[in-house]
Amino acid sequence: MRSELRKIDRFWRVYKKRKSAVAGLIILTVLVTIIVFAPVFSPYDPDAKDAIPFTPPGSEHLLGTNDIGVDILSEMIYAGRVSLIVGITAAGIVVFIGSLIGLFAGFLGGWVDEILMRITDIVIILPRFPLMIVMAAYLGPGVWTIIFAYSIVGWPSLTRQIRSQILSVKEASFIEASRATGAGNIRIMFTHVLPNIQGIIIANGVMEIMFAILTEAGLSFLGLGDPTQKSWGVMLYFAQIQGAFLRGAWWWIFPPGICIALISCSFNYIGTALNDLFGLKLGK
């Protein structure tokens, strides 16, 4: 336990030297706190439609209201939940699929590698966004559609990275040593190889969350999200179709946009820093 703490402490000491990474962590902490404790922070019920439509920001409604009289700030805070959950779930699935395929391809090699990597190649050359739009349109709009579509096309780049790392780890002599102890392939893969690349998986996972949130926003903006489960992307979609742009209701457009930008930036900064830090560790 104490050694775990010491590890975290050592990690933090290197991490905090990166200003952007610390900034990312602060932004993320603030956003996540607000999103998680949405009932505490949102001034109104996000479903209450009792204010005057298109009220500009003021003392009563900090960020104004939308076309049906919903307080934008409250709506935005609750929308963050959907964006974040979709992002994390999709990224989780992508990391799971990507790591597993990379692990098997890299470690087992031979025809397993050949087949898995050819599948990866095929998926990687598919035009991602159009394909996701087609899939989402075909399956019908919804949160799970977006998660599914993203999971299907999102994993190949991670797989390639994981595989290349596995290729170098599997040549280490502790792998041969564990074979000499009588360990089988599956055991070696999961107890010896995988822990050695956990850093890369974590760093890539964080980056994946960013991509997933952006993708979700993009697809939702195009109307492929679930209108009953508003995410930031869905908010922008409604702003677009309900004439926020025509009426000059900037307070309806900027806040969700800025939220998407902020959360993406913070995940990106953190992910980049983690990638560097774990990369350093490997080189040591």
Next chain:
Amino acid sequence: MSLLSIENLKTHYYTDSGVVKALGGVDLILEKGESVGIAGESGCGKSTLALSLIRLIKNGEIIHGKIRLEGQSLLELPEKEFNRIRWNRISMISQAAMGGLNPVFTIGTQIVEGILQHRKMKKRAAMALARELLRKVEIDPDMVKNYPHQLSGGMKQRAMIAMALALEPDVVIADEPTTALDVVIQAQIIKMLRKLQKEMNLSVLFISHDLSILAQACDRIMIMYGGKCMESGDTATLFKNPQHPYTRALINAFPDLKSRRDKLTGLPGNTPDMTNPPTGCCFHPRCALVKDRCISEQPVRQEINGDHVVYCHFAKPLSEEN
């Protein structure tokens, strides 16, 4: 019945440039409690022999021969059953300095993980055993909590030895266990290994290119060249009365503190290309005493005296000259 017997073992590797005949028929017997050294230059097949014993040959296979452990033939065993032999009955000390320990786990975790693979016991008990093992190899038992990078090279090697001894195996293969360590640490580790071997009545197969280490650590030595045994015998005899020209060349290539031999003689040339080994005696291209017969005819086993064995056409005549 001897503990471990190897008969006419042939192992080939398959490479792009052809079939490498890494082992060309090796015989070896290891008795209980005995320590046998395998010596030879790089590429002579020492490590291939070790890897063949635990069946971990990559890009190649054992094509011929028998390996018996207490009479049980090992080469025919299915992989699953052989996995029970690995580490449990034949364990291997790998080169810790070359990354034999997994960097992301503590020493203790690694030892425990291995123990639990083969023995049904509580994790607690396994950890206690790990600590006991570290004490045996003369490092602080609290090191179980440390990661490999927190240990010095010598300590890592000791930890590797501890791992190899965990299940009290019948045979321990030590493949260059002191490579990349400084001479002082080397000597300490050899001494400790020797002591443990006596205490636990282990049978050790000690592989090294360094004859002086084998001289300290082993009861018997086998000299290998080109994937074949050149000469084998008990350590003292081999050093006092080497019969094979290659053995002599190896001995002369090492400085000797006691006798006043002021010139070290190197052995010109390189180890043979094993995709296409030399005809006859495989040492003939580098042998100073080469005769026509050496090129055309493979030397057969000759017993000089007891278990002192030589594979050279001219062994006996030369010993008579001496």
